[in-house]
Amino acid sequence: MPAAILARDLVKTYPKGVRALDRLSLTVEPGEIVGLLGPNGAGKSTTVKILTTLTRADSGHAEVMGHDVTRAPGRARAAIGVVAQRGGLDPAASGRENLTLQGHLFGLRGAGLRRRVGELLERFDLTGAADRPTRDWSGGMQRRLDVAMGLVHRPEVLFLDEPTTGLDPEARTALWREIKGLTGLAILLTTHYLDEADRLADRLVIVDGGRVVAEGSPDRLKGELRGDAVHIEIPETANGPQARAALTGLPMLREVTLDGMRLSARADDGAAAVPAALAALDARGIGVATVTVARPSLDDVYLRHAGRRLEVSA
Structure with a gap:
């Protein structure tokens, strides 16, 4: 089985000579949660944009579930779910309508889509609010719906970008439980919260200046000190x-x-x-x-x- 995510020697330079990635390499295995850590400007967002086909590397190679993100971007996109930091909800639409629209974007229709929407609403404990506009939901509920939308087409790889930013401690803890319950998925998690990385990640990749400076399980990295x-x-x-x-x-x-x-x-x-x-x-x-x-x-x-x-x- 191929790696869920494979990146080798990625280089990306923006105008005025700003090198966002400097031969960055990483892997995520099926079923593994990998935390991508680094300060603003370290290269995390650029890495995710390349892996999700939103931009191209200047050089290097990247695959998602064996699909080259440059040569076969459509196949790569079909294999991934993306939960962006700012979310993608329509605040005027209900939770059910948001999930249904997301399913339509991936070609899902009819009874199969209705069943999938119902499963996700129940899975994330959103059934009671399913038909209310999401603008009336709490921040924690909206974020759980964001994750559900990323899963509607049953992806094999999930990208979570700063999933708990702005949430209160109780909502953060609840979302952590949901993420840990997503067994079988490969997850690449970007976060600024070290306690979140320690709690969720099987392995950490620390990036700085566009390069990987350390990687390993949280316990191993702490044990080295x-x-x-x-x-x-x-x-x-x-x-x-x-x-x-x-x-x-x-x-x-x-x-x-x-x-x-x-x-x-x-x-x-x-x-x-x-x-x-x-x-x-x-x-x-x-x-x-x-x-x-x-x-x-x-x-x-x-x-x-x-x-x-x-x-x-x-």
């Missing part, structure tokens, strides 16, 4: 580079980074390393706002490979 994570916030009036230099010289700390006014480092024993770190900063007249010691998180993984923290867009 042995020991504890030590984070020290210093006042805005402090000299950040000087503070970083003070900690870099300590033998019990490694991988010292400065992101804004936050110093981060690795330590075999974080609690034991903190007094020495505070003393080194105090010797240079640098105060400390907060100190935390924790086990490695995806935030630490991202910081290690991208050199900065993942900022969540508004």
Whole structure:
């Protein structure tokens, strides 16, 4: 069986020499959920646009379920469902009407389409509101309908672009349950939420500057960061580079980074390393706002490979 998604050495350059993708490669196997992480401008959106046939790479090769996205875009589109970040609902139409229209776009008609619409409304717990205009629905209900619309033609691959942006915690958790329940589908998930990636993804692909800088399961990537994570916030009036230099010289700390006014480092024993770190900063007249010691998180993984923290867009 071919990979559900296969991309090899994708290159895409926009006007004024902006290289969005720089020989990016990734795979998603059937039934696998892969989280695509990276800051704005890292190449996530361009990758998804190429894989969903909305734009062409300058060079490289991409397939969806064995269909070349450039040579056979129609076959590729038939195999995929896409849930865009901003959604595609007609607010004046009911949930049932939105699903029916989506089915028509894929050539579905008659009793088969009606059965499929009913199945999806029930599957996503939307039957009670099915015949009301979607503009009157909650944000969580609208987002569940967006996902249902992406599934109406029974795709083999689903693209989820920032699926929970703007949702409250309860609605996010409910949608996570729905996504985890989509067994058998290959899913490429783009997200800015590291807790979402940790919860949903079987494997993560971290991109920065148009390249893959790390990939692996969440547990494996966190496990590569042995020991504890030590984070020290210093006042805005402090000299950040000087503070970083003070900690870099300590033998019990490694991988010292400065992101804004936050110093981060690795330590075999974080609690034991903190007094020495505070003393080194105090010797240079640098105060400390907060100190935390924790086990490695995806935030630490991202910081290690991208050199900065993942900022969540508004």
